[in-house]
Amino acid sequence: MTTKGYYLGEFEELVLLSAASLTDHAYGVSIMKYIVDKTARHVNISAVHEVLRRLEEKGYLKSKMGGATQERGGRRKRYFVLTASGKKTLEEAMKLKLQLYQGVPNFSFKPI
């Protein structure tokens, strides 16, 4: 499997954050809806699945199948939970962005 090293892509970060926010209810459709809600982007479910699987392979998420359901023909859902290393990666990403943000001189943000 190809992995893009151990840094996060933009969409990966979104998915990871959404999965973290949804805590116990994070599975494909709910994550997709959460992202659509928050960003008003158009996201296809297959892309979410792809990223979830990649994140799991990187060790940022772990997953298990839930119980039988009513609403989707009895098919089970795969629930995703943030791991310790996932959490750490998110924090580091945040820290890095803050650092970069603070490095920007003030006058750049002045209205022209």
Next chain:
Amino acid sequence: MNTLPPKWADRFLRWYCNPDLLEEIQGDAHELYFERLTNEGKRSADLKYMWDVLRFFRWSNIRRRENEFAPGSGGALWNLNFKMTVRSASRNKLIFVVKILSLSACLGFALLLTAYVVNELTFDQFHVNHDRIYRISSRVSFQDHVTHYAVSPLPLGQALLDDIPEIENYFRFMYEDKPIYHLEDKIFYDEVTLAADSNFLNVLTFDFLKGNRHALTGPDKIALTESTAAKFFGDQDPMGKSVVYGQDILLEVAAVIKDVPANSHLKFDALISWETFDRNDGWDNLNAYTYVLLRPGASREEVENKMHSVLQTFHELIVREYKATFQVLFENITSIHFSETLNEDIAEKGNKNSLFILITVAGLFLITGLVNYLNLTLAELNTSLKKIGILRIFGGMVQGHGKILWAETIFTLLIVLPLVVLFCYLGFQLASDYLAIHIDWHIVLHPAFTAVAFGFLAILVASNRVNAYLLSKTSHIMNSLRGKMGTGLRGIYIGKSLVAVQLSFSIIMIALIILIINQFHFIRDANKGFNDKNTVVIKLRRDSFNEVTAFNEAVRKLSGVAGVDGCSYYPEMIETKYVFQVESETGMKQLLVPMMNCGYGYLNALRINVIQGRGFDGSRTEDASHSFIINETAAKTFGWKNAIGKKIQGPVHGSNQLDREGSVVGVVKDFNFASMHSKIEPLIIFLSNEGWGSPFIYIRLNPIRSNNLISLIEKEFKAQWPELPFEWEYLDAKYLSLYEKDFQVKNISEIGLVISILISCLGIFSISALVVTLRTKEMGIRKVVGATPAQLFLLHTKSFLKFLIISVLVAWPVTWYLSDHWLQNFAYHVDITAWYFILPGCIAFAITLVMSGYHGIKSAQVNPVDILKYE
């Protein structure tokens, strides 16, 4: 209302999706679907569902992760698969060996043929600019005769370069007729030598080992090929060394190039720079081979259109002086190999008809090899159906026994591929040693060759997959467990029709070989009109009339010599045509006629029959310059009923200078000096003199003679010409060598015949073995209810004879087409008779009867108890 997603989309998802991921993917997709169904309506939900299914169609969802517990998968179990393959191979050793050998033999032979065909089809493509290089040939029309020469006037190239901007470069070369090289005390004279412009090496692409493209600039330079350099100088560095050419020309070695590739229409051993020789550089010297290089993008038609103005002055000259018209034609360098042989052509020519046959044969070999392999595999699989069925019942997955088949394919390939390489290697060696077919090794890198090789492997693997698919069908397996062999029998029909294809192939091959062999006997025994047995020909590199006469006299005195005299013609030579004026009802008529000059004793020495008048007579003085002899065809062409006494003048030189005038004293029976490929042409014969030398001395030997006669002749030769090499040949051997290309085809097809018969024998044998195993029980029951062994035998063989009849019917038209095609190469050939069709059919019948009969007898003799107690 239907509230489910579109069925086909769902099915598609289930089909491609990895079963491990299916549940979550399908679940999510359905969840979204139901939500959209309530919010957006059925139509939109359906469309979006399809879109989602399409978007899920990606490699990571399709890819199956190894299931370690499925039989025959996973790393460790591969070993088991191979073990099973090896075991089944060792259980059916005969079948396995047959399978491997027939597959590798067919593939090897087909690849060899492909290599030959590719070699022929890629002639001259190794020149970098091959698409822009054209040879200029001249078409000279004189009265009704059009003669197409490969040569052109010497100044033509330069004139074209000066006047036509589309021409970027040109070069010309002359063929050195009788080269002799002196190196200290050694003499070499076999080297094909060209005297070439310095541009020769610029326009054409040859690889240099030493020196560079400018090697032929300036006089007295020579470029040698690698093997010639080795022959001349051994291990020493040839660069800068000198070699004497002819009498006294001192040449300096300026370059060594790699040997000319096998697929070059020009074959040469040495190139001497053009400026070395002084030549008549006029337009009347029509002896140079001229090639031009067009500028990129220039079209040949454009250039040809501009030719006319360039040639204007030359046209006027030739019309005035020779009353002929002259036209030049452009021929792309890559098409020279297959174009018709022109006058004075030195290009190596190929035969597209033979090639067509070889392609067909190669294709048939590929099919045959595959058919046999598939039949035998099918036979084996049918016997192992039960095993697979049980594996299936115990939870084996479809891909499980697919993998068993993979293992088998890989195992087979591991053995077959080295064998094929070995066969090909031996084939290349044998071809160059015994068939004189030289193919460069690098031809195997040509895309066409690799395409055939990989195509075959791909078909092999694909057919294996088809087998796996058939086996994976549950019904098939259940039937096999229930003891029903119905599906197996359906496979047999496919197998049998494949065998019928093989059989037709063999019938075609047998018919063609009979035809080819017949044609060769026909050629060998045909009445050529002269006797080539016991005749020796000596080639001279000088043809001074007095020297030849003195030598003839000396040889005539030797005991065992029945006749000797010189002649200007030799079988491999292009016949020389001259303009003659011959008598006709409307006065003297100018005609272009092939001619030959010879000594007094020549017609007698070759036993050429004079059917009218007389031969040349040494005691009549007028014969020396006033007598002509013609052949029957000439008499017919000139329209003479009684040819004796008719007037002939010529050959005509320049503007109406007559060489000699006289009348016909005799007519000889037509004799065919060229090969049977070409028709007999009219011929005028007159006596040699100082002006008309005869460099070929024909000596008829008595059948009873001493063994050292040749060495006695050589002694006389050395006494007359101490500095010349003694080169001689038997005429009949020389004559047969004219059919070298045809012999190659004959030899190849003979080998092909043996292989194809063997393979179709094996094919019938194996399929009948399969039929017998599948019908064992039936045979037992038939026997119990009273069938006689003879009836059982008939029952078994009858089914094969049905296929025999079909294959014969298929084979006949193909045979007819191919034979007709091949025979068109010969101006004189045997006729196709019914025997060519009946005999191969009979042979095929015999093969079928014997090969299937073996099992027929076996099944007729079975003891029903042994078979039926099985249950």
